[in-house]
Structures are given as structure tokens and as C-alpha cells.
Amino acid sequence: MSKPIIDPRIRLRHIVCFLEVAQRRSMAGAAEALNVSQPAATKTIQELEALLEGQLFDRTRRRLSLTTFGEVFLQYASTSLAALRQGINAARGVGEATVVRVGALPTVSARVLPEAVRAFSEKSTGAVTRIVTGPNGYLLSLLRTGDVDLVIGRMAEPNAMVGLAFEHLYSERVVLAVRPGHPVLQQPDFSLRMIEGYQTLMPTPDSVIRPLVERILLAQGVTQLRTEIETVSNAFGRSYVRQTDAIWIISEGVVANDLAEGQLAVLPVDTSETMGPVGFTTRIDTAPSLAATELMQAVRNVTRELRGEDD
Known part of the structure; x- marks a missing residue:
């Protein structure tokens, strides 16, 4: 009898709960997002840790933080869930409007994105631009799970860029x-x-x-x-x-x-x-859709004009 690829006791609910806790650094926050009780969320994480035979979170501080073991698992869990979501969306998406999901830090939301989205909307045929704002850590977690296609803003610290790629557009202070x-x-x-x-x-x-x-x-x-x-x-x-x-x-x-x-x-x-770099952050393992690529080009065009004004 061949060995199963994945332990069948590890369920999707374990992965989803883990990703929510990792993103929010809070068991209570994850429980609220998942519409379950905090004890239920805690039990789910404990079950997953037992199945993986490793501790995912450091619980010695007020806010939960990932252990080294947890950081490694996060990279693969988020990528796997994102790929699954992408496959489901692709299978269901025949005839549906294309949605470009952008995580935007405040630095680009006011100065760059309005003109870029206007140009993209005029050129694009029926694509919907969905813009999500928030702090960098939150947006990168959405990028890892496939909830946004790209993030535009300041480059994160190197330890947060594992599995991600950055394209520099301009610098600001x-x-x-x-x-x-x-x-x-x-x-x-x-x-x-x-x-x-x-x-x-x-x-x-x-x-x-x-x-x-x-x-x-x-x-x-x-x-x-x-x-x-x-x-x-x-x-x-x-x-x-x-x-x-x-x-x-x-x-x-x-x-x-x-x-x-x-x-x-x-x-x-x-x-x-x-002074620091501002640009695109994308996932290494996923190529942007055609619509996302067109929006990225519109952003490049706007930032090229900004650099010209600064020169």
C-alpha cells in the first residue's frame, strides 16, 4: 500500500485556521474572522501542531509569533492554499469578469494609483480593479494566500520577503x-x-x-x-x-x-x-494574469512620469 502524499488527518480547516492566526497574531482575532469560538481555534492549532510534530507559535508573549518551524510551514501552507484557490477560481471563472486584486500601501494610494487605475480602466475591457489597503504585514499575508495579486508600496524587510519578488519603481523619503x-x-x-x-x-x-x-x-x-x-x-x-x-x-x-x-x-x-524603494511585490511561484500585467504597466507609466518630474 503506497504512503499517502499528505497525512489524511490534516484537513483544510487546520490550514485555514493556521493562516488566520499567523496573519492576525491573535487566536481571538482568528476565531472572530472564522466565526468560531476561541477554544475551538486553539484546539484546531493544537491538533495541527500534534500532527506536524512541531510547535507553530511562540506563546510566551502577549501577541503570538511564529516559531522558525511555523515560518517554514507558513511559506508552503500559504502557497498551497493560494494555488488551490486559483484553481477553483479558474474552473469557475469561465465567462466571469476578470478581477485584479491590488494590495496598496498608503504611499501609492494617493499619488500613483488613481492615475494608473484611470488609464488601466480606459484600456481594459471589463476588468474590475479591487484595491485593498492596510499595513504592509497584512497586505503581504494576503499576497501569500492569493487574496491579492500584487502589493504596491515600500519594500518590506528582507526576512518578510521569502518567496516574494520586488520590482523597484522609485524611491521616496x-x-x-x-x-x-x-x-x-x-x-x-x-x-x-x-x-x-x-x-x-x-x-x-x-x-x-x-x-x-x-x-x-x-x-x-x-x-x-x-x-x-x-x-x-x-x-x-x-x-x-x-x-x-x-x-x-x-x-x-x-x-x-x-x-x-x-x-x-x-x-x-x-x-x-x-529614503527607501517603492515598487511591486509579487509571489515568485505565480505569474500575474494578463489584466494584472496591464495594470502593472499602467503603474510603471505613471511612476516614470513622476521620476521625470523629480529629475
Whole structure:
């Protein structure tokens, strides 16, 4: 009798539950997403660990984190589920509209994507563009499971790029944006430490630019920030700094249009150390669809024009 390819005791529910917990770093969050009780989710993960004969999560901290064993399994589990989903969609998709699913970080959502999607929509025949926003870790997890076709934004840290490919489009820096007429803009001898007296809108801890921001603040001796507000919401950040004296530390692409229109201003800070690559992140094992390829080309065209403006 031949040995089964996969232990038949490992079910799809085990894999789905594992991926949800890995994505959310929370058993409670995964249980809510799956519409099951937390004990049921915990039991499912324990069953999977017993079948795999290895511990998938480090439970010593408040937020769950993957063990080395779990990280290896994640790569293959997410790829397998994505391939299965792709096969099901392909089998069912005869005669259905093509959907291009894009994970977009805030830095491209305001500056690049609108013009690229407009051009793509004019050229494409009936393709639907579905745009999902959120922090980088969340979008990469969707990419690994096949829930988005590509992610556009800053390149993630190398340890998060296993099984993924990156295509560089342009580079941008982090800026400190304020409302026009902000008191700090009137200071003749500005120093970064002056921001300590004002509320600061910071990128969330799981955002790509957070370590860069913390590094530059520490290097300039900024250690006593007033009440911080953590957000990746463009709409909230834009509205809040226009109405208050808060200082918004954000990727330049998010506020580029506001700066050009005079709705916001940038503090005179050298943030060249925060310059980083922005581009496409895709899966190595999956070729983009024809529609996704066309959208990617539209994005390339827009960023080519941006680079021309910067030169």
C-alpha cells in the first residue's frame, strides 16, 4: 500500500485556521474572522501542531509569533492554499469578469494609483480593479494566500520577503507634514527637538517606515514626544493636521498632492536617511494574469512620469 502524499488527518480547516492566526497574531482575532469560538481555534492549532510534530507559535508573549518551524510551514501552507484557490477560481471563472486584486500601501494610494487605475480602466475591457489597503504585514499575508495579486508600496524587510519578488519603481523619503501657518514654521532656527511640544501622528508599529522614523528621531535626540497618535489612515491624518497643530510623520507620497496644492507644508528637516524603494511585490511561484500585467504597466507609466518630474 503506497504512503499517502499528505497525512489524511490534516484537513483544510487546520490550514485555514493556521493562516488566520499567523496573519492576525491573535487566536481571538482568528476565531472572530472564522466565526468560531476561541477554544475551538486553539484546539484546531493544537491538533495541527500534534500532527506536524512541531510547535507553530511562540506563546510566551502577549501577541503570538511564529516559531522558525511555523515560518517554514507558513511559506508552503500559504502557497498551497493560494494555488488551490486559483484553481477553483479558474474552473469557475469561465465567462466571469476578470478581477485584479491590488494590495496598496498608503504611499501609492494617493499619488500613483488613481492615475494608473484611470488609464488601466480606459484600456481594459471589463476588468474590475479591487484595491485593498492596510499595513504592509497584512497586505503581504494576503499576497501569500492569493487574496491579492500584487502589493504596491515600500519594500518590506528582507526576512518578510521569502518567496516574494520586488520590482523597484522609485524611491521616496519620510516627511513631517503640518498645516500651513503652523507655529514651528515661524521659528528662525528650527531643530527637530521643537516637535516635542506638539502632538505627533506616528506610523503604526507594524508599518514599514516605523523603524526609520524611530531611528531618525533618536539620532536627533527626540526622546520626549508628546501624546502620540498611531495611524495609517490617510483621511484621518490629513483631516487632523489641518485642524490642529499636530505633526504628521508620513511617507512623502501620501501627502504629495496636499503639498502641491498648498494644503499642507513640510518642516525643514533632512530626512534623506529615510529614503527607501517603492515598487511591486509579487509571489515568485505565480505569474500575474494578463489584466494584472496591464495594470502593472499602467503603474510603471505613471511612476516614470513622476521620476521625470523629480529629475
